[in-house]
Amino acid sequence: MKTRRIELPLTDGALDGLELGTAVYLDGVVYTGREGLYKRVLDEGLEPPVPFRSLGNANFHCSPAASVNDDGTYNLGAVTATASFRFSRWLSQWFGMSGCRVVIGKGGMTEEDYRAHFVPNGAIYLSTVGYGTGALLGRGIRRVIDVHWLKELGIAQAMWVLDVENFGPFLVESDSRGNSLFEREGRVINRRVDGLYEGLRQPALKRYGETTSRSDEVV
């Protein structure tokens, strides 16, 4: 396995030669943000609680298992990414506004998304591993620097600003040309798919998906 440690905020050239499937560990600042944040700043046009560029350029699609202690400090347990495909419609605008260049999440997006939104903005997608490596990632967080919009968005959707060290592992899911690791792997697996069903009789009634015609009778 190729492994790379990357300093945040990302500087020009830091992504050179980074190949799909490389294991990455991060040092610096990352902040969480997902639909709650995107809706407020992009759809509703609210002023961000803090200029995004001052937080660096790594956005984590995540909601931590966290609670607020009585003295106002935070108890951050595990952190795990959430599925990113739901956020694609906000991304071009988001990159423009935030200057973000690293998106960390679960499940990746499509090569189409990478080419449309990521490549023009010099951004890449890092996937968490497993995906349940919450404890490992939790250990990589040195401290919570700040939380924004906790009241407005709740624990899961709030913007957590995190100081991280040797934070990972993540896998490089999209490269500078917009190739996707998941799609590359999927293409290999697909070669065998038809063969898996060989010799197995079709059920009496189909479902939508097995037929594309809505006028067919299905269960």
Next chain:
Amino acid sequence: MIRQDVIGEAALEIMRRAAIVIPEDYRSGIRKMVGEEENELSRFVLEAMCENWDVAEEDRRAMCADTGLPRYYVKAGNEARIEGGMVALEQTLRRATAQATRDIPLRPNRVHPLSRIDHDNNVGILAPEIEYSFEPDTDWIDITTVHKGGLFGTDYRMLFPGDGIDGIKRFFLDVMLEFGRRGLACQPAIVGIGLGGSKDTAMAIGKQAACLRVVGDRSPDPEIAALEKELIEIGNDIGMGPMGFVGKSMVVDCHIEVAYTHTGGMPMSVHSFCLSSRRAVARVGADGGIAYRTDPRWFTPYHRRSGVDWEAGAPALGAAVAL
């Protein structure tokens, strides 16, 4: 008499254990898969998971930040006497859920389906789910908690008797592919299959098969046990591994539960218990002692009701009244 404060202590402790400590049966199942996986990426993922479980235990933090939907299964001995009765027991379990959410912490995952209101404690309308089962000739209660994650990995289909084993295999493959891509099901999973019953029964027993039977457990019915083994092989032969990468680590075990069903149908459900297969059990004895374990032992012979429960020639119900 089993006291509520003892039930509360046990209910809280199993929440903590479930969230932090991966059950040994699942861990050794995955370790075995690491040894057999030939694909470098897939092996890297499995190794990272093993390391993650070690870190969770060392740091006493949740293994996955998506702490799932915490819920309880209660099996009560027929002779068990509970302080305040079953209503008090439920109140204790609801309180333990809220307290565990704050103390461990768990992620407050439970929201109203429409308003999305979140009480930040994993308690709400019909949440946590609490299911019951009973056991003859004993006076303990077993409390199991399961924190099953995943919006993905579950599907249901009405098959028909003529669809046969082929239909079962096809639908199993469908679900593996549907949720295996990009690893949405966080496989390798313990796959639970519910066959038969009413539609809701098919869903419930499939989920219980995934969450309440341990890796390595086989159905006592030889025919079903053989099908379980065959489906494990089929799943691991797809060519897919963790995260939807090329590999062969897809199904760490497969459990099938059946229920008598409508003569015209064969409903089937499939459930995947993920890389954070979290379950923990406490047996609370009548003497107030608590013993912890990870095998729920939910599907006892009595639970499966495999026989017809009365002797031939027993007096008909209502006979006494008629006299």
